[in-house]
Amino acid sequence: MVLDLRKEFFRDTWVEINLDYLYENVTRMKQHLAADTSIIAVVKANAYGHGDLQVAQTALEAGATMLAVAFLDEAVALRKQGLKAPVLVLGATRPEDARIAAELDICLTATSKEWLCEVEHHVTSNSPLSIHVKCDTGMGRIGIRSIEELLEVVEILRDSECFVFNGVFTHYATADELDTQYFKYQLEKFEEMLNSLPVRPPFIHSSNSAASLMHPSSHFNSVRIGIAMYGLTPSLEIKDHLPIPLKQSFSLHCRLVQVKEVEAGEKISYGATYEASDREWIGTLPIGYADGWLRRLQGQEVLIEGRRMPIVGRICMDQCMIRLPHKVEVGTRVTLIGQQLDQSILIDEIAKHLETINYEIPCIISNRVPRVYVRNGKYQSVENNIMSLWK
Template structure:
């Protein structure tokens, strides 16, 4: 591991990722396999480390958003099939072929351009169907047939078909059901027009946790592999017990007692009402601790303490519940004694989702891995 010289770090428990994958696998049908989704540096957890753990836990394949992310995994010596779920420019397809990376296709024009390239071997592709997400993918049977016609060209090997659900994590499943119907309609047309076997995959975490019997050859397991529930609805249902893998830790770098009336940080937005103990923590918005977290809590010596005053680029201040020492552990995300700050709590404060909290911890914070 690279040396680091600061008092803040992200700790990743790889054993929890292993546990989460095994929990999920238990609920899946025997014939359903797992894509471990490790895009965005493994949702901030570290793509290479998570990928290796996921493969050891039984995931057969990896999925990312970008070609660059796939190449990074290959260069780390990971040999399982890797799917890029986003669009790769036609001009970059030869690079994907060289690294044996599977690409996503869904545009006639893309297939026409790639067909013109001199590829050393066919590019393996998965055809994306937009059954109701409204992002990328073919939508109609006309588009499907147009794409299939071009996919017969020797430049392509159509290995898989996939779609993505927009609302599988919600209480109201009307839209999810309509996506299933749309998928089935396209599938009937596909099967009449394509003889070779392909792999089908539809489910993200929410769909595969809640409806394992509606899944096909693979599921794409992202957020829940990291031990986080896709939404409050799924968390409440608790179809699977999950253990969060990530905690964010720091240490107090300064402690002082202030007089009533003392103001703290930029803009002097916080004024001590009584004599107070104020601690300083070496994390700031350059580390992903957004300024909107002013007023939320972290743990020191097992107690919740409020973040007071504006969060700076590299530091923020706390109102301690009692005197503490320089060097005392500060837990921004994770457990201390009986208390826990979950990513969901920070997400609620920032009016966002736990996915964004995991991704927002910047690369300036070192990641350390424990079993």
């Protein structure tokens, strides 16, 4: 079946997620790792804005064996969408919600001894709760900070039939930097904590994408891959040092909805801040800051027929305008993020314009913008919050 996008939604703005690229990124990462190192695919925040179900399925097909999210809600959403693979909640969970996690076979993160003691009142041996213990080795976010507390936690886990001690992990603050001093300090601290354990659980993991790519010494037996799976570099600092190529799977497109010629001196958009300096062709795009195409992107270029052209005037809530070199037909495809012919606008370029990191960009493109999935080179499916109410 070939999907006709114009029948799937009534608005000419959409994100394309190339699942073939995502599959390739996971496969390349798998080849880069030792054969006995497993991949935990990080699909929190709706898979960094890419779509949790589609990304999770593709990552599992490519060889990931576990999924990780930030919150229990996200894990429940994966289960409700039919995913049966192991799921780990990386963030803190309310103790009273642990029962739900146990019932749905969702693994939770133990962040302290107090938390674990509290959770014990909410779970039973009929439906034991799987636990990964988080060690805070220097991120300063969540987790156990001392060997004494770690040993107490492990003792509780081993003595109670309500728990399964399934993993231990930590998270690095500077794995994406070329200066490895603090990274090494954290790694040593984690090794010290591991060496104190009377028994080791099945899963030991510390590496995010950056550490997985740059530091084999930190792989242990599993790694947690987020940003690299989506084909993005963990930081600009290590971009030229990556051992494997990555392919950006996220792109953003729309179609021109109006094209007009304006006279010199005519103004464009709120505040009338842009004034045509000559006779100019102006095109209107159906995307604005409510879609996450933020006002600060004024001046950013977009692609039409492989050529760059600038956004002029203020970006509105739902629309913005671009200056065209000549008349272009209404309905012409415009690429805001992605490739056309030999030109590309990478997420890194948008992040630079917004003075932020690439992680933020796919996350902020709102769910008003439909996600269209490409698999085996073809449009495969569409995820669209608004239209799902219509269908």
